[in-house]
Amino acid sequence: QQPVQSPQAVILREGEDAVINCSSSKALYSVHWYRQKHGEAPVFLMILLKGGEQKGHDKISASFNEKKQQSSLYLTASQLSYSGTYFCGTVPKENAGNMLTFGGGTRLMVKP
Amino acid sequence: DAGVIQSPRHEVTEMGQEVTLRCKPISGHNSLFWYRQTMMRGLELLIYFNNNVPIDDSGMPEDRFSAKMPNASFSTLKIQPSEPRDSAVYFCASSLLGGEGETQYFGPGTRLLVL
Numbered sequence: 001q002q003p004v005q006s007p008q009a010v011i012l013r014e015g016e017d018a019v020i021n022c023s024s025s026k027a028l029y030s031v032h033w034y035r036q037k038h039g040e041a042p043v044f045l046m047i048l049l050k051g052g053e054q055k056g057h058d059k060i061s062a063s064f065n066e067k068k069q070q071s072s073l074y075l076t077a078s079q080l081s082y083s084g085t086y087f088c089g090t091v092p093k094e095n096a097g098n099m100l101t102f103g104g105g106t107r108l109m110v111k112p
Numbered sequence: 113d114a115g116v117i118q119s120p121r122h123e124v125t126e127m128g129q130e131v132t133l134r135c136k137p138i139s140g141h142n143s144l145f146w147y148r149q150t151m152m153r154g155l156e157l158l159i160y161f162n163n164n165v166p167i168d169d170s171g172m173p174e175d176r177f178s179a180k181m182p183n184a185s186f187s188t189l190k191i192q193p194s195e196p197r198d199s200a201v202y203f204c205a206s207s208l209l210g211g212e213g214e215t216q217y218f219g220p221g222t223r224l225l226v227l
Binding site: 040043047087105 | 145154155157160167168203215216217218219220221
């Protein structure tokens with residue numbers, strides 16, 4: 001079942017913050033976050049496996065709620081290089097394995 | 113490591129022709145995935161293999177599509193006959209089954225245009 005991402009699109013000025021959400025109707029085994037720039041392949045950002053987990057690097061971080069049905073990606077002090085489409089990919093807990101189902105994506109545009 | 117390698121990077125063909133896309137996964141990875149990406153349908157999983165064995169091909173659109181993985185370092189996705197609605201970017205990804213979270217790494221993709 002495809003996870004639901006919100007918002008579908010967001011426009012920021014350089015230095016502003018953004019939050020992208022990924023929700024599932026069922027408990028998840030894991031959530032993977034990817035960023036895809038125009039004309040390129042999706043690039044892995046991070047994975048969350050544990051309820052209540054928060055992790056990140058540089059100014060991009062993510063959280064996984066206790067029920068393991070929702071994850072959020074946080075982009076702080078955005079840079080021009082953050083522009084792209086962000087996808088979450090999920091693995092359901094009931095069918096834990098390595099098959100990801102991707103959300104519809106969130107288009108992020110950072111302007112100077 | 114060279115990462116996931118796909119060929120060709122671009123393919124333009126006419127309706128009815130056979131198209132073969134190729135993928136070399138990251139060395140040591142034992143899972144391979146084929147995805148299709150379009151504006152309308154987003155990123156869709158077509159089929160995936162674990163240890164060269166097809167596990168789930170429920171995403172394959174129809175009998176015109178077939179995929180093989182004859183060994184751990186090579187896979188093909190074939191479309192025969194091709195149709196204009198097959199135009200899309202096709203990605204191959206690989207991961208290490210049993211690795212932490214089994215992160216998937218994507219190849220650069222093949223842009224297919226069927227006229």
